[in-house]
Amino acid sequence: MTVAKVIELIGESNVGFEEAIKDAVVKASQTVDGIKAVEVINLTANVENGEIVDYKANVKLAFGVQGR
Numbered sequence: 001m002t003v004a005k006v007i008e009l010i011g012e013s014n015v016g017f018e019e020a021i022k023d024a025v026v027k028a029s030q031t032v033d034g035i036k037a038v039e040v041i042n043l044t045a046n047v048e049n050g051e052i053v054d055y056k057a058n059v060k061l062a063f064g065v066q067g068r
Helices: 017-029
Strands: 004-013 035-048 051-064
Antiparallel strands (some): 035 051
C-alpha cells in the first residue's frame, strides 16, 4: 500500500502562471524528495497601472511517504 503526503504551496513569477507553478515545484524539490504530482488550486496576479506585475499559483504537491 502506498501512502502519500500532500502539501500546499504558493509559487510566484513575474513571467507567467506556468513559471509560478514551476517555481513552487522547484523550490519544494530542494527539501522534498519524490514529488509525484502537482494540482493547481488557484491562479492570481498582482496588477499595477493596468499591467500584471506578479503571477501567483496556489498548488498542492503530492509525494510518497517512506515506511521504516
